Amino acid sequence: MKKKTIFGNWEASAIIINLICTKIFLNYPRLAAEQGGTAAWIFTIYISVLALVGFTVIQALYKPFEGKDLLDVAELAAGNPGRIIVGLVIIFSAGWCATAYMRVFSENIKLIALTTSPLSFVELFFIVCLVVGAYLGTEALSRLHAFSVSFIASGYLLIMVGVVNYIDFGNLLPILGNGVNEIFINGAPRVSVFFEMLFLFLLTPFLKRHGNMKATGYWSLGFSIFFLVLSALVYTSVFPYPSSLERTIPIFHIARLIKLGRFFQRMESVFLFIWAAAALLYISVCFYFILFAFQKAFQLDYYKPLIIPFAIIIMAVSFIPTDFTEVIIYEVNIFRNWSWIVAFVMPILLLIIARLKKKKPARKGQAA
Amino acid sequence: MNKGKHLAIFIMIAIICPLMTSCFDAKEVDDLGFVIALGLDRGKTNELLMTLQIAKPMASNNGGGGGKEDELPYATFSVEAPTMVSGLNMINTFASKQITLSHIKVVVFSSELARDGLGPYLHALIRGREFRPNMPIVVARNTAEEYLQSVDPKLVLNAAKYYELVYQSYRYTGLIPKVEFHDFYLAAESMCRNPVAILGDASKFESAEEFDIENSTYLEHGRSAPLEGDFLAGDIPAVGGARAENIGIAVFDGDTMVGELDGTDTTYHLLCTGDFVHSYWTIPDPLSEGDYVLFDVKQSRRPQHRVEIVDGKPVIHVTLNLEGDLVSVQSGIDYESGERSLLLESAMESYVKKEVSGYLDKTIREFKSDICGFGAQARGLFLTWAEWEAYQWNKRYKDATYTVNANFKIRRPGLILRSKSSISSESESDEQ
Numbered sequence: 001m002k003k004k005t006i007f008g009n010w011e012a013s014a015i016i017i018n019l020i021c022t023k024i025f026l027n028y029p030r031l032a033a034e035q036g037g038t039a040a041w042i043f044t045i046y047i048s049v050l051a052l053v054g055f056t057v058i059q060a061l062y063k064p065f066e067g068k069d070l071l072d073v074a075e076l077a078a079g080n081p082g083r084i085i086v087g088l089v090i091i092f093s094a095g096w097c098a099t100a101y102m103r104v105f106s107e108n109i110k111l112i113a114l115t116t117s118p119l120s121f122v123e124l125f126f127i128v129c130l131v132v133g134a135y136l137g138t139e140a141l142s143r144l145h146a147f148s149v150s151f152i153a154s155g156y157l158l159i160m161v162g163v164v165n166y167i168d169f170g171n172l173l174p175i176l177g178n179g180v181n182e183i184f185i186n187g188a189p190r191v192s193v194f195f196e197m198l199f200l201f202l203l204t205p206f207l208k209r210h211g212n213m214k215a216t217g218y219w220s221l222g223f224s225i226f227f228l229v230l231s232a233l234v235y236t237s238v239f240p241y242p243s244s245l246e247r248t249i250p251i252f253h254i255a256r257l258i259k260l261g262r263f264f265q266r267m268e269s270v271f272l273f274i275w276a277a278a279a280l281l282y283i284s285v286c287f288y289f290i291l292f293a294f295q296k297a298f299q300l301d302y303y304k305p306l307i308i309p310f311a312i313i314i315m316a317v318s319f320i321p322t323d324f325t326e327v328i329i330y331e332v333n334i335f336r337n338w339s340w341i342v343a344f345v346m347p348i349l350l351l352i353i354a355r356l357k358k359k360k361p362a363r364k365g366q367a368a
Numbered sequence: 369m370n371k372g373k374h375l376a377i378f379i380m381i382a383i384i385c386p387l388m389t390s391c392f393d394a395k396e397v398d399d400l401g402f403v404i405a406l407g408l409d410r411g412k413t414n415e416l417l418m419t420l421q422i423a424k425p426m427a428s429n430n431g432g433g434g435g436k437e438d439e440l441p442y443a444t445f446s447v448e449a450p451t452m453v454s455g456l457n458m459i460n461t462f463a464s465k466q467i468t469l470s471h472i473k474v475v476v477f478s479s480e481l482a483r484d485g486l487g488p489y490l491h492a493l494i495r496g497r498e499f500r501p502n503m504p505i506v507v508a509r510n511t512a513e514e515y516l517q518s519v520d521p522k523l524v525l526n527a528a529k530y531y532e533l534v535y536q537s538y539r540y541t542g543l544i545p546k547v548e549f550h551d552f553y554l555a556a557e558s559m560c561r562n563p564v565a566i567l568g569d570a571s572k573f574e575s576a577e578e579f580d581i582e583n584s585t586y587l588e589h590g591r592s593a594p595l596e597g598d599f600l601a602g603d604i605p606a607v608g609g610a611r612a613e614n615i616g617i618a619v620f621d622g623d624t625m626v627g628e629l630d631g632t633d634t635t636y637h638l639l640c641t642g643d644f645v646h647s648y649w650t651i652p653d654p655l656s657e658g659d660y661v662l663f664d665v666k667q668s669r670r671p672q673h674r675v676e677i678v679d680g681k682p683v684i685h686v687t688l689n690l691e692g693d694l695v696s697v698q699s700g701i702d703y704e705s706g707e708r709s710l711l712l713e714s715a716m717e718s719y720v721k722k723e724v725s726g727y728l729d730k731t732i733r734e735f736k737s738d739i740c741g742f743g744a745q746a747r748g749l750f751l752t753w754a755e756w757e758a759y760q761w762n763k764r765y766k767d768a769t770y771t772v773n774a775n776f777k778i779r780r781p782g783l784i785l786r787s788k789s790s791i792s793s794e795s796e797s798d799e800q
Contacts (some may be wrong), residue, residue, distance in 0.1 A: 117393055179752045
């Protein structure tokens with residue numbers, strides 16, 4: 001890993017925004033409706049506040065570790081074993097995301113576009129992209145995100161605006177949806193929706209200053225919250241609860257509704273384009289972070305020899321779930337319930353331990 | 369260096385070649401048969417009788433110049449099958465092209481099927497990626513097969529365009545409901561409203577000599593002669609154009625059809641749901657019995673619904689805001705301004721109140737089905753979904769009471785500012 005690569009706040013924000021928001025195209029609006037019912041948007045605001053609080057705590061603790069990524073912090077906190085364990089946790093989490101998303105996106109593409117193509121053929125597109133992305137490295141990925149995310153966001157907003165005829169805010173009633181308990185108590189672990197914030201703490205060496213990391217974090221969270229709340233609000237006001245629980249690909253169903261006159265129809269083609277772009281970028285970045293974490297955890301000089309073997313492993317693992325529903329259970333019911341521990345608790349603990357360790361030699365010095 | 373360049377070019381060509389062979393799923397447009405209308409009836413030998421209208425591209429594109437005059441722009445296929453998909457499979461065995469539903473414009477169910485419940489078919493339609501959520505749903509009063517066979521578009525050569533236009537006529541007639549499959553499906557699953565479909569049928573009249581008004585609903589509305597909306601589909605005394613008629617509403621409770629409403633009640637349905645755009649209305653002249661006043665009526669604001677729950681029963685308050693332009697005054701009375709204008713507005717408001725009350729009575733007492741979606745307002749009275757679910761709106765709707773308030777304003781008198789009666793030689797002498 002060449003740490004000399006430095007990129008701006010927008011590039012880093014674009015990566016994080018895409019990582020957090022890709023799930024809008026996949027299943028987030030349905031997940032929000034499952035948890036909050038008609039109050040999906042309140043639920044989204046609630047977990048967004050939790051994510052903001054979590055990030056505020058982490059960035060405050062991060063101040064003394066300017067330019068260090070989470071693996072460096074782990075090493076400071078617990079030495080080599082700490083670095084390796086944290087590295088493996090990140091590899092496992094990023095691997096889970098990459099494989100689950102690759103399978104789900106491929107299955108969805110089979111559902112709506114390439115219906116007769118074999119799944120392996122569809123996944124091959126993803127594999128080619130993530131291999132190329134990993135070969136080109138972080139700088140190319142960040143520049144590509146800076147360019148693409150604005151197009152993806154514009155396409156997404158176009159769909160949200162296009163469906164305005166179908167929006168009925170009456171569908172957001174009863175205002176508390178599934179109830180206070182379901183939203184605020186049982187819904188709290190769903191802050192895992194923001195799991196991908198973890199990757200910001202691997203980008204810190206590329207952002208140099210702590211202020212950049214802080215700004216990137218807040219900007220990316222701000223944009224992501226806006227897009228997530230918008231998706232929950234529009235989806236649940238177009239598809240009333242409990243029909244909102246049925247849709248496999250929520251935003252695709254919204255895009256299919258758009259019909260402005262006889263000429264402006266079948267907007268799902270726009271959806272397909274931005275959806276595929278977001279998914280390819282997501283999986284490429286996840287894959288890159290797997291390699292990055294592996295290289296750093298085991299202090300390897302090069303990561304490029306790992307690309308092909310890891311790509312094959314990712315593809316092979318993505319075939320393990322027997323069916324589409326099983327992947328959804330792994331991704332939504334398991335990962336998005338527990339990954340907050342990795343994204344928020346683990347960094348906070350590491351940063352606290354590293355801070356305590358940092359203070360100890362200073363006290364010794366003062367005593368001497 | 370040269371070797372490297374050659375190798376790079378070779379690799380690029382090797383990558384590009386397979387990409388140029390087109391997608392794995394590629395299908396030639398010319399090899400596909402595009403279904404534009406699908407009809408479903410109860411079969412004789414199997415569960416379903418499925419009728420497909422498949423567009424004939426050459427017939428649609430002849431621009432009116434080269435094709436045979438009587439040639440229909442579509443071919444019709446019928447098959448009896450256990451399910452829709454198996455029916456498609458069966459048709460694919462003898463149709464020369466592979467059938468695709470991706471351009472389907474309408475789905476027609478027979479009323480027999482609709483009265484038994486459309487649940488199994490709705491799920492197939494929503495799950496299939498080829499069905500569009502914007503396609504209208506029609507219930508044929510007799511059979512869907514007969515309805516589709518009676519579609520013979522005279523004014524457009526493209527059958528797909530015919531379907532796109534004909535179901536938009538609610539915008540300027542108010543005699544059919546605004547229905548899309550998306551809304552129909554959601555309403556069928558909803559706890560706060562019920563779905564409606566367009567009522568269609570083949571006309572029972574072949575020529576003007578056969579005309580009668582036996583089946584008109586004008587007596588139900590307390591009129592001495594039928595107005596334009598006092599018919600159900602198939603009963604309009606009209607010939608020419610397509611024999612397929614669309615007028616009225618098929619009322620559903622969940623996915624099961626429970627009744628029919630005529631064209632007049634359809635207008636009031638559109639008023640109550642806010643889907644009314646504009647149409648010509650004929651109302652009795654308040655000062656001259658036997659004469660009519662014609663308006664071009666529009667909705668000045670969306671209707672306001674307010675729902676209260678009193679002693680556990682729903683109380684619905686509806687306020688309708690209308691405006692209109694005078695189109696014709698048969699009596700020649702000067703209604704354009706002053707007191708008479710106010711009198712006419714007031715007469716119109718009373719007329720609307722009475723007619724809308726009649727319509728609401730039918731939905732509450734006869735059909736017990738909230739097709740206006742008042743339940744959506746009632747939801748706001750509850751804090752959580754569990755409380756709303758426990759109230760069971762759809763079951764309580766039959767106990768609902770209502771008030772209707774109508775505001776009507778005459779905006780423009782048309783191209784005549786003051787009406788004057790015709791002057792004959794007798795009337796002149798009277799004046800002298």
